[in-house]
Amino acid sequence: MSAEAYLGRLAERGVEYVFANAGTDFAPIIEAITRNTGSGRKFPKVVTVPHENVAMAMAHGYYRIAGKPAAVMVHVTVGTGNALNGLMNAARDNVPVLLAAGRTPLTETGHIASRNRSIHWGQEAFDQGGMVREFVKWDYELRAGQPVDAVVDRALDIAMSEPRGPVYLTLPREVLASPAVAARRDTVRPLGSAPPAPSSRAIEEAASLLAKAEFPLIVTSSAGRSREAFDELAALAEEFALPVVQNEARDINLPTNHPMNFGFAAAPFLPKADVVLVLESIVPWIPRSVAPKRDAKIIHVSTDPLAQRYPFRDVEADLLITAEAGAALSSLRAALRATKANGRAVESRRRVAAAAREDMEAKRRKLLETARNAVPIHSAWLAACVNEVKSEDAIVVSELGVPVGHLDLTRHGSFMGNMLAGGLGFGLGAALGAKLAAPQREVIVAVGDGSYMFGNPLPYHYVGRAENLPTLTIIANNHSWHAVRQATLDVYPDGTAAKANIMPLTELKPAPDYEKVIETCGGHGEKVEAPGDLLPALKRSLDAVRSGTPALVNVSTQGRHN
Numbered sequence: 001m002s003a004e005a006y007l008g009r010l011a012e013r014g015v016e017y018v019f020a021n022a023g024t025d026f027a028p029i030i031e032a033i034t035r036n037t038g039s040g041r042k043f044p045k046v047v048t049v050p051h052e053n054v055a056m057a058m059a060h061g062y063y064r065i066a067g068k069p070a071a072v073m074v075h076v077t078v079g080t081g082n083a084l085n086g087l088m089n090a091a092r093d094n095v096p097v098l099l100a101a102g103r104t105p106l107t108e109t110g111h112i113a114s115r116n117r118s119i120h121w122g123q124e125a126f127d128q129g130g131m132v133r134e135f136v137k138w139d140y141e142l143r144a145g146q147p148v149d150a151v152v153d154r155a156l157d158i159a160m161s162e163p164r165g166p167v168y169l170t171l172p173r174e175v176l177a178s179p180a181v182a183a184r185r186d187t188v189r190p191l192g193s194a195p196p197a198p199s200s201r202a203i204e205e206a207a208s209l210l211a212k213a214e215f216p217l218i219v220t221s222s223a224g225r226s227r228e229a230f231d232e233l234a235a236l237a238e239e240f241a242l243p244v245v246q247n248e249a250r251d252i253n254l255p256t257n258h259p260m261n262f263g264f265a266a267a268p269f270l271p272k273a274d275v276v277l278v279l280e281s282i283v284p285w286i287p288r289s290v291a292p293k294r295d296a297k298i299i300h301v302s303t304d305p306l307a308q309r310y311p312f313r314d315v316e317a318d319l320l321i322t323a324e325a326g327a328a329l330s331s332l333r334a335a336l337r338a339t340k341a342n343g344r345a346v347e348s349r350r351r352v353a354a355a356a357r358e359d360m361e362a363k364r365r366k367l368l369e370t371a372r373n374a375v376p377i378h379s380a381w382l383a384a385c386v387n388e389v390k391s392e393d394a395i396v397v398s399e400l401g402v403p404v405g406h407l408d409l410t411r412h413g414s415f416m417g418n419m420l421a422g423g424l425g426f427g428l429g430a431a432l433g434a435k436l437a438a439p440q441r442e443v444i445v446a447v448g449d450g451s452y453m454f455g456n457p458l459p460y461h462y463v464g465r466a467e468n469l470p471t472l473t474i475i476a477n478n479h480s481w482h483a484v485r486q487a488t489l490d491v492y493p494d495g496t497a498a499k500a501n502i503m504p505l506t507e508l509k510p511a512p513d514y515e516k517v518i519e520t521c522g523g524h525g526e527k528v529e530a531p532g533d534l535l536p537a538l539k540r541s542l543d544a545v546r547s548g549t550p551a552l553v554n555v556s557t558q559g560r561h562n
């Protein structure tokens with residue numbers, strides 16, 4: 001039947017996992033899984049995830065580490081509704097996910113899968129795909145008589161072509177339960193189309209601008225997504241002494257110990273730059289707060305330099321290059337060599353960079369001197385303790401948890417930061433997905449207390465135990481939605497809310513004993529209030545994780561410091 005063909009084709013195209021939250025629409029899927037037992041035909045592993053937001057975040061975190069798409073399957077309209085937050089995160093982070101949803105049975109009688117519950121009328125929508133259309137690259141409904149294989153292939157190919165992103169497929173129960181239609185062709189090749197090569201003329205122009213620059217600056221948020229781009233950026237920045245800031249970093253793009261790492265905020269350096277290379281960054285700076293020099297030359301390199309799916313964006317741009325970061329950087333390095341970039345300028349930039357980095361390091365050390373004893377615990381001390389306990393290739397996921405500017409991150413794929421779509425509830429599920437993709441690596445997820453609750457903690461801890469995915473969870477617990485408080489202060493610095501004893505809609509008190517939640521799922525939980533207790537607690541907890549027990553440390557913190 002088509003349900004078997006659907007699962008079989010996913011596996012054939014390299015999809016290893018389906019994160020699923022089932023309903024009445026799943027009857028043919030469940031029947032297919034059991035029929036297939038022992039048949040020898042490969043199916044993806046179907047993982048039960050008791051909330052759709054966690055399932056979407058798992059697929060997201062899995063792709064970010066594995067580089068391969070996962071599928072998610074949810075229950076009709078209502079499951080899709082619950083998956084939307086994660087879908088928006090995936091769309092704005094260029095993450096390919098095949099989100100499939102059942103479709104309520106179309107017929108009232110006449111088929112074994114026809115409607116047999118009242119919800120089958122209540123769950124029908126005129127346009128189920130319309131719910132998600134703004135945030136997917138493609139949506140479609142599998143129709144009777146169509147080869148499932150071809151539809152799966154098309155979905156995955158589109159998701160995996162640059163710029164990547166999620167796709168949506170609806171699967172009516174009668175169609176899933178009907179005999180499969182054979183595919184016309186059966187080509188199994190790598191997913192997606194090859195990306196366009198960067199224009200050599202544009203790369204030469206960029207190289208000639210950069211070669212002449214006195215203070216060039218590279219601004220990136222997610223160029224380091226691919227290993228090639230991560231390595232190429234390090235090589236280019238080193239060879240030509242090009243400072244890099246990782247503004248609003250979603251990935252680690254340059255090792256934090258690289259001599260050209262200028263930190264994680266563009267604002268301090270942008271006004272000095274005469275040439276700026278914006279590499280995979282939708283919001284390279286906030287125009288309201290900072291602007292480049294009027295005569296600075298701004299180059300954009302991205303698979304989608306115009307950010308076509310974003311309604312309004314007015315970033316300065318003199319040269320726009322459509323390319324993957326890795327390919328663009330390697331051609332740029334060759335082109336810069338060909339310009340015989342002035343060696344003296346490069347060496348003088350190198351000296352300035354070394355001084356600037358020493359200055360940044362000195363500030364960091366000074367801050368830490370006071371931060372290490374602060375009560376409630378300071379986020380710089382939290383980061384320092386994380387640095388102390390984690391292994392070098394650990395994956396750190398942070399959702400308003402730990403400031404990236406204080407972390408030591410040297411390896412490709414060792415960081416996942418805040419989502420551009422801002423859909424909270426990403427961190428916990430992403431950590432599970434990352435662990436699934438790299439079981440041998442440590443996964444540490446730091447979340448605000450608000451983000452922890454958005455992340456559906458019980459489903460998270462449940463899946464962690466059921467699927468044997470031990471992670472270390474750190475809650476930066478400031479007993480509030482600090483970001484909401486800060487936003488109010490930003491807009492009304494002298495307003496009545498700023499002076500109120502308790503600012504409405506910002507407090508999360510009385511705080512639950514979060515460390516006990518994980519204990520109900522067989523995990524190790526600790527609560528830390530004194531700064532001196534933090535390091536031993538993290539060590540104990542990471543030891544538990546290393547021995548296979550998920551752990552959580554609930555840390556009483558101040559509002560975040562970036």
Ligand SMILES: Cc1ncc(C[n+]2csc(CCOP(=O)(O)OP(=O)(O)O)c2C)c(N)n1
Nearest residue numbers: 400422423424448449450451480481482483
């Ligand atoms: C799904 C969703 N709902 C609401 C928000 C608005 N929001 C942004 S930050 C924030 C507070 C998060 O609290 P926490 O994780 O504790 O971090 P803190 O701001 O305290 O550092 C909220 C509610 C959001 N981004 N996403």
